[in-house]
Amino acid sequence: MADRQTPSPTRSRILSAAAAMLADNPAATLSVRAVAERAGVSTGSLRHFFPTQRDLIDAVVAAITAIQPTEELESALHDTTRPAVDRLVDLLRGALRDTIGDDSARERWRSALAASEPTRTDDQAAPTLALERLALRRIAGWVTTLHAEAADESDAGALLFDAETGARFLGTVLTGLVTEQALPGSLARAAHHDSTLRIAATAVLTTRR
């Protein structure tokens, strides 16, 4: 899938630096200059390997998510024997579990919310949509893949909107589920999760004929 060239040590150092920054602070801003400095290279050098900032972020996401156990979930993405909606629901459920599954993840999320006090004296903590954005990138990738797959089918109609829009929609739905889960006494249950994710996935993959 990814190119298997001799993996330039500079390129690797850049990716490691970016990953380390996210490890230090999930809300870190991965700006060209910050990453380049941490990696000990020039901005121009960084740009040589990652022509655009989006390329850099994508590569970091890939590097990070490839490590995680969700990879076998990801493999289900290409299992064309199953309906696309089913696969997308499974992937979304996995993403949801990553966000609220363990206590540490939930704690991170809650502290991010708590840190969002408007009465902050110092803004070094501009919290934390980095993680959210990471999730969004993954989701966008899934939607793009499934969209392309749908486009290949001869009788498929036009998709109602682009993958980016669909991914943001799904991100909002996940945020809603996570929030309901975090709220005390919330009545959200697994059944609601399932039906919600299924409706959302169906909406995103629906074609117009």
Next chain:
Amino acid sequence: MADRQTPSPTRSRILSAAAAMLADNPAATLSVRAVAERAGVSTGSLRHFFPTQRDLIDAVVAAITAIQPTEELESALHDTTRPAVDRLVDLLRGALRDTIGDDSARERWRSALAASEPTRTDDQAAPTLALERLALRRIAGWVTTLHAEAADESDAGALLFDAETGARFLGTVLTGLVTEQALPGSLARAAHHDSTLRIAATAVLTTRR
């Protein structure tokens, strides 16, 4: 609800300029300088009325979406000359505005989220859930009405799920939008709100044939 001071003409011109820019291009970047120039004022003047960029964006969104008072919005529910999806989107937008319209509402919401420590001794903290349930009832009513209307049409297919399920789905979507709005640094814009609500409304009202 909002303060009814003499509405400074400069402030109005700034809002009009921003709205015009969005009308020209829904993806327009509402930067300080761009809006200030279009409005014919200095950036400092803009900052005087809108201390932060987020304040500006919020005010623009409010100005654009908050044109209709809620009750006349509700009356639009039965305006069968308009597509059901359009009507539902308008209603949802109204519900969203009720929740995050002014700063006090947002502040309430945010503190409720921050206070959602799992180590709560007592469960007095359910004011937000009451609101949530109220909103859910209203939404369920809308969906039921529109579902029934769809069922009346002779060539309509079967709805994919019941009104209750659809309402809970829409409630989750709204919760997601509200949360994204409450998080600082969120890039949520009017355009995202609109596309998200439209996708959700379409999904709920889609029939199987």
Next chain:
DNA sequence: ACCTGAACACCGTTCAAGT
């Protein structure tokens, strides 16, 4: 091919200074 660092055109925010 890889790498540098300056330069360009942005961004949001702050603030002394005017009226």
Next chain:
DNA sequence: ACCTGAACACCGTTCAAGT
């Protein structure tokens, strides 16, 4: 109170120049 415009500290991207 309102308004100006410069200044500050960022941002992503481009590019001539080196090796």
